[in-house]
Amino acid sequence: MPTAYSYGEMKLETPIFLELTHQRLDSVEKRMRIVSVDDHHPELVSALEHLLSAGGKRIRPRLVLLAADIAHADEDSTVTFAAAIEMLHTATLVHDDLIDGSLLRRGNPTINANWTAGATVLTGDYIFARAANLASHTGSLALLKRFSSCLMTIVNGEVTQLFSRDKNITFEDYMQRIYAKTAALFELSMEGAALLPGCDPSLRDPLKQFGYNLGIAFQIMDDILDFTGNSDELGKPVASDIRQGLITLPTLLFLEAPGQNPELQSRIQSNELADEEYHQLVAAICDSDAIDNARKVANTFLNSAEDSLNAFPENPAREALFSITQSMRERRY
Amino acid sequence: MPTAYSYGEMKLETPIFLELTHQRLDSVEKRMRIVSVDDHHPELVSALEHLLSAGGKRIRPRLVLLAADIAHADEDSTVTFAAAIEMLHTATLVHDDLIDGSLLRRGNPTINANWTAGATVLTGDYIFARAANLASHTGSLALLKRFSSCLMTIVNGEVTQLFSRDKNITFEDYMQRIYAKTAALFELSMEGAALLPGCDPSLRDPLKQFGYNLGIAFQIMDDILDFTGNSDELGKPVASDIRQGLITLPTLLFLEAPGQNPELQSRIQSNELADEEYHQLVAAICDSDAIDNARKVANTFLNSAEDSLNAFPENPAREALFSITQSMRERRY
Numbered sequence: 001m002p003t004a005y006s007y008g009e010m011k012l013e014t015p016i017f018l019e020l021t022h023q024r025l026d027s028v029e030k031r032m033r034i035v036s037v038d039d040h041h042p043e044l045v046s047a048l049e050h051l052l053s054a055g056g057k058r059i060r061p062r063l064v065l066l067a068a069d070i071a072h073a074d075e076d077s078t079v080t081f082a083a084a085i086e087m088l089h090t091a092t093l094v095h096d097d098l099i100d101g102s103l104l105r106r107g108n109p110t111i112n113a114n115w116t117a118g119a120t121v122l123t124g125d126y127i128f129a130r131a132a133n134l135a136s137h138t139g140s141l142a143l144l145k146r147f148s149s150c151l152m153t154i155v156n157g158e159v160t161q162l163f164s165r166d167k168n169i170t171f172e173d174y175m176q177r178i179y180a181k182t183a184a185l186f187e188l189s190m191e192g193a194a195l196l197p198g199c200d201p202s203l204r205d206p207l208k209q210f211g212y213n214l215g216i217a218f219q220i221m222d223d224i225l226d227f228t229g230n231s232d233e234l235g236k237p238v239a240s241d242i243r244q245g246l247i248t249l250p251t252l253l254f255l256e257a258p259g260q261n262p263e264l265q266s267r268i269q270s271n272e273l274a275d276e277e278y279h280q281l282v283a284a285i286c287d288s289d290a291i292d293n294a295r296k297v298a299n300t301f302l303n304s305a306e307d308s309l310n311a312f313p314e315n316p317a318r319e320a321l322f323s324i325t326q327s328m329r330e331r332r333y
Numbered sequence: 334m335p336t337a338y339s340y341g342e343m344k345l346e347t348p349i350f351l352e353l354t355h356q357r358l359d360s361v362e363k364r365m366r367i368v369s370v371d372d373h374h375p376e377l378v379s380a381l382e383h384l385l386s387a388g389g390k391r392i393r394p395r396l397v398l399l400a401a402d403i404a405h406a407d408e409d410s411t412v413t414f415a416a417a418i419e420m421l422h423t424a425t426l427v428h429d430d431l432i433d434g435s436l437l438r439r440g441n442p443t444i445n446a447n448w449t450a451g452a453t454v455l456t457g458d459y460i461f462a463r464a465a466n467l468a469s470h471t472g473s474l475a476l477l478k479r480f481s482s483c484l485m486t487i488v489n490g491e492v493t494q495l496f497s498r499d500k501n502i503t504f505e506d507y508m509q510r511i512y513a514k515t516a517a518l519f520e521l522s523m524e525g526a527a528l529l530p531g532c533d534p535s536l537r538d539p540l541k542q543f544g545y546n547l548g549i550a551f552q553i554m555d556d557i558l559d560f561t562g563n564s565d566e567l568g569k570p571v572a573s574d575i576r577q578g579l580i581t582l583p584t585l586l587f588l589e590a591p592g593q594n595p596e597l598q599s600r601i602q603s604n605e606l607a608d609e610e611y612h613q614l615v616a617a618i619c620d621s622d623a624i625d626n627a628r629k630v631a632n633t634f635l636n637s638a639e640d641s642l643n644a645f646p647e648n649p650a651r652e653a654l655f656s657i658t659q660s661m662r663e664r665r666y
Contacts, residue, residue: 040485041492095458099451118432119495121454125428125461126488132465133481141469144477148466152373155459159374162452 014323020069020316021062024079028061031083031134040126047111047123048130051090054108059218060189061086063211067193069317071203077138077196084134084147085189091127092154094120099158143195150188153180161246168265169247178219179212186215206311210321213305220298221328223248227286239282245271249297254290302329347656353402353649354395357412361394364416364467373459380444380456381463384423387441392551393522394419396544400526402650404536410471410529417467417480418522424460425487427453432491476528483521486513494579501598502580511552512545519548539644543654546638553631554661556581560619572615578604582630587623635662 032052061082068078096102097110098120104110112120128151135147157180164173190211194204226241227250241248245268247255255265264281267273273281285291302325312318365385394415401411429435430443431453437443445453461484468480490513497506523544527537559574560583574581578601580588588598597614600606606614618624635658645651 040489041496043496044489044492095454099454116495117450119492121428121432121457122488122492122495124454124458126485126492128458128461129481129484129488133478133485136474136477136481139474141472141474141477144469144474145466148462148469151462152459152466155455155462156373156377159377159452159455159459162449162455163374163376 014320014327016316016323017062017066017320020320021065024065024075024082025058025061027075027079028058028065028082028086031079032087043119044123044126047115048127050108051094051111051127054106056086056106058086060089060185063186063189063214063321064193066317066320067190067207067211068196069315070207070312071194071196071199073193073196073199077140078193080134081138081143081192081196082189084131084138085185085192087127087131087134088147088151089185091124091131092151094124094127096158098124139197140195143192146188146192146195150184153184157181157184165245165269168269169252171252174247174249174252175216178216178223182219182222183212183215186218187211190214203312206308209308210305213301213308214321214325217298217301217305217325217328220249220294220301224250224291224294224298227282228291239278242268242282243278245269249294250285250290253293254285254288257288257290299329347653347660349649349656350395350399350653353653354398357398357408357415358391358394360408360412361391361398361415361419364412365420376452377456377459380448381460383441384427384444384460387439389419389439391419393422393518396519396522396547396654397526399650399653400523400540400544401529402648403540403645404527404529404532406526406529406532410473411526413467414471414476414525414529415522417464417471418518418525420460420464420467421480421484422518424457424464425484427457427460429491431457472530473528476525479521479525479528483517486517490514490517498578498602501602502585504585507580507582507585508549511549511556515552515555516545516548519551520544523547536645539641542641543638546634546641547654547658550631550634550638550658550661553582553627553634557583557624557627557631560615560624572611575601575615575618576611578602582627583618583623586626587618587621590621590623632662 029052033049064082064085065078067073068075068081073081093105094111097105098112098117101112102110103113111123115123132144132147135144138144157177160180161177169177187208188211191204191208193199194201194207223241226248227239229238242251247265247268251265251268254260268281305325306322309318309322362385366382397415397418398411401408401414406414426438427444430438431445431450434445435443436446444456448456465477465480468477471477490510493513494510502510520541521544524537524541526532527534527540556574559581560572562571575584580598580601584598584601587593601614638658639655642651642655
């Protein structure tokens with residue numbers, strides 16, 4: 001039986017979402033591990049196994065599987081595409097953890113915790129190459145165009161974040177950042193299924209819309225959780241974003257309320273606050289309307305996601321996708 | 334008029350090779366610079382421009398253009414493929430320079446000379462994504478499979494080199510390393526042209542063989558030049574490989590001659606030699622038969638490359654490829 005599903009660090013049970021995907025997910029796991037005909041270095045193979053066996057929620061490949069149900073994609077290319085999507089995600093995490101100096105992910109040591117920076121860079125590159133290779137086996141050139149441009153979007157977002165310390169970020173900047181960070185790959189996971197061989201291209205737009213809106217809501221919820229979760233469940237300190245100078249939606253909404261010090265945002269972005277100030281600021285944000293207002297913003301994206309589901313006939317996959325938006329919306333934490 | 338062609342750091346004039354490619358190479362240069370529809374961060378765009386404007390010999394895209402002449406590929410997909418190949422090569426150089434800590438390439442500052450490691454990793458990732466995106470616009474899924482598996486081979490070779498310090502490398506190890514480092518992409522540059530839409534797949538094997546053999550010979554010649562060139566022309570100290578613990582063909586051939594200290598190789602690989610010992614060793618290698626013997630090995634690969642040209646009808650592209658092997662073979666330095 002499928003186990004309880006969690007996303008972000010929230011426990012979230014949506015039995016239909018799990019049940020409709022868990023069997024095919026085994027095939028996805030196997031496909032990600034298929035060693036190519038070439039004889040690759042054992043350290044690379046074991047690094048990949050270390051990364052894949054660390055678990056993770058596999059929400060992206062699960063979305064691919066459900067989108068493929070709606071688009072009537074054939075199972076083999078669907079499984080290959082789902083594996084490619086998770087592989088791409090894994091590669092970006094390897095480089096992210098190196099850049100951020102993170103030593104733990106999902107409770108396991110990161111690649112950079114055990115290896116040199118050089119070996120970590122190459123491991124990420126190797127996994128990017130595997131992701132592209134898997135994608136090239138879906139039989140869809142249109143998908144490959146989107147797959148590679150999605151990676152450009154993701155990387156562009158990270159570069160923008162690296163170079164954005166010297167100007168106060170706006171709501172638009174935030175939306176662009178979370179699109180690149182999360183929604184772009186959610187969007188591709190859904191949209192890509194309609195690009196698989198033999199699928200109906202008219203389904204592409206509504207699937208894409210669902211993925212986009214779910215991804216944005218997912219990241220906003222994750223950014224809220226950074227304030228409201230407890231550090232044991234989060235596996236990281238509460239409000240770790242703000243302590244790293246990262247402005248997310250709750251902070252943006254808090255800062256734009258009347259009476260806030262106009263210099264506070266740039267001081268946060270420049271990491272100028274003392275420990276005690278962080279503590280007070282996080283408490284003030286949590287006590288303010290900002291959290292609820294951020295949740296309301298997320299809900300508008302969940303509404304849009306649900307609207308796009310209306311383009312599809314009623315079926316279990318649609319129901320499973322609906323269950324995800326519902327359970328995200330109803331969650332209180 | 335095309336200017337004198339140089340490869341490695343050698344000046345090499347093969348007028349027909351230049352003349353047949355220089356006009357279309359302008360289109361390749363333009364295609365590499367086409368900014369995607371998305372609005373990408375100006376720092377990324379200028380980093381890419383910095384890399385592309387630093388020049389380089391463009392031997393790989395030139396090989397694509399000539400192979401496409403032989404395979405009768407259409408010009409548009411040929412130019413796109415040639416741009417993809419050079420972009421992939423550029424991405425690998427960005428990460429290589431970071432890993433090696435190199436601050437100059439072709440006389441220009443590397444990306445890591447001016448940027449943090451994180452920004453350099455992301456710049457390389459972005460260029461990989463652009464390379465894959467260009468390749469996806471060639472219209473050939475078969476090409477994309479090879480393109481992505483070639484990147485896996487290249488990265489696997491670099492990882493193998495990183496982890497190989499603790500065992501004496503053999504001739505087979507050396508061949509695998511230079512295949513991954515150089516010949517794999519030469520091979521793909523030639524072979525890939527036959528995979529472009531509408532091309533005759535029966536040309537694939539002889540084109541591939543030419544690319545493989547030329548690439549192996551090219552790297553051996555480059556490894557010889559590391560001993561025999563002068564540091565001004567090389568733009569780096571003479572025998573920089575051996576000083577970094579890297580065993581190349583001249584060293585391997587020198588060490589296997591009778592009377593050599595069997596422990597010398599592991600001492601080189603572990604960077605245990607004192608400055609004076611390096612000096613003596615390099616002089617001994619240059620005075621030995623090892624250089625000539627390495628050149629003989631390269632010539633056997635050039636012979637094979639020329640043999641595969643016999644599969645094609647006589648035409649200017651074939652003549653241009655032949656001129657390259659001839660001028661590599663005849664070079665004295």
